[in-house]
Amino acid sequence: MRIGLVGYGHGGRHFHAPLLASLAGAHLVGVVTRSAERRRLLAEDHPGVAAFDNIGQLAAAGVDALVISTPLEGRPALVLEAIERGIAVVSDKPFAADGAEAAALIxxxxxxxxxxxxxxxxxxxxxxxxxxxxxxxxxxGRVDRYESRIERYAPQAVGNASGGGMLRDLGSHLVDQALELFGPVAQVYAELHYTPEEAVVDHGFFVSLSHVNGVRSHLSGSCLQNSPAPRFRVSGSAGCYRVDGLDGQEQALVAGRSPKTEGERWGVEEHRRWGWLEQGEQRERVASQRGAWNQFYQRLQNALQGRGELPVTAAEALATTLVLDAARLSAEQSRVVSMSGELEKKQI
Known part of the structure; x- marks a missing residue:
């Protein structure tokens, strides 16, 4: 499979290119980037992979799929260009600025x-x-409360609108995971956090989701948190699972490691980073499964070759986008938003 990458910033360079280069039976044809510095980095990171000025040039080289990893503001137009050229496309998250834009692309x-x-x-x-x-x-047992957070101290990210703010950026992951585990949402309540110096782009958020099945999800993210709370704390009738810290794959990719360089070591978490299963005074370590971001592209490859479903469907991405729309509306109007109410009617 011949794959092209559009964008070689932090996401394209660290979260996509190493995984694409590690994918057996696939070839990274080239990268669209006009930045001289990023072209230099591409030549260092992936010798022999060509740089192109635009999607048209990359498409002419022959690709089966395009991965779009550019800032949110211009990303939907590039996704649409790939669609109009008849090329299978992977969009980075957030998928779109709102549900209407996501629905139009779908x-x-x-x-x-x-x-x-x-x-x-x-x-x-x-x-x-x-x-x-x-x-x-x-x-x-029966889960009733799901807490999920991505919190870090990265003040350089304050005001960075490339992902549409922390709610759209980090929130895309947290909402997607909650929907994967517990299904559709009935109601949404949210709060957005801003600094006095940056009153437009949120640096943090809290979102409460009331799922149709009765589970309550509490999701939060921040780029100005000096003391992160647990990554997950999930409470059920038979116990609670708690784990601290972030999965190590991001850190490994930024450090220059990949599934190709690490082999069977890829995604393995050191035992001191494992989580805990607790109930009352009983407490035991839970061995973490291997992280597997590379599974996304393996499943994409299989799907495009007729051997399975896409790893993330457009309908799933739309559902996440609509929940994020509801969260922003909730924060703006300081109220609980019903997903079966005016929001869905307005956006679809």
Missing amino acids: QAAAARQVPLCVYMNRRWDSDFLTLRTLIDSGAL
Whole structure:
């Protein structure tokens, strides 16, 4: 499979290119970037991979799929260009600025019968895979409260609108994971956090989701948190699963490691980073499953070759986008928003 990458900033360079270069039976044809510095980095990171000025040039070189990893503001137009060229496309997250924009892209892809997928790589985080296994096995019993956070101290990210703010950026992952585990949402309540110096782009958020099945999800993210709370704290009738810290795949990729360089070591979490299963005074370590961001592209490859479903469907990405729309509306109007009410009618 011949794959092209559009964008070689932090996301394209660290979260996509190393995984694409590690994918067996695939070839990274080239990268669209006009920056001289990023072209230099591309030549250092992936010798022999060509740089192109635009999608047209990359498409002419022959690609089966395009991965779009550019700032949110211009990303939908590039996704639409790939669709109009009839090329299967992966959009980085957030998928779109709002539900109306997401629905328009989905409709365009359907009209051209072009596969459209969204890069929700954190479905293959070590801790999330472990949590799914615990829930599916019944180890937690009946889950009633799900707490999920991505908090870090990165003041340089304040005011960075490339991802549409922390709610759209980090929130895309947290909402997607909550929907994967507990299904559709009935009501949304949210708060957005801003600094006095940056009153437009949120640096943090809190979102409460009331799922149709009765589970309550509390999601939060921040780039100005000096003391992060647990990554997951999930409470059920038979116990609580708690894990601290982030999955290590991001850190490994930024450090220059990849599934190709690490082999069977990729995604393995050191035992001191494992989570805990607790009930009352009983407490035991839970071995973390291997993280597997590379599974996203393996599943994409299989789907495009007719051997399975896309790793993330456009409908799933739209559902996440609509919940994020509801969260922003809730924060703006200081009220609980019903997902069956005016929001869905307005956006679809």
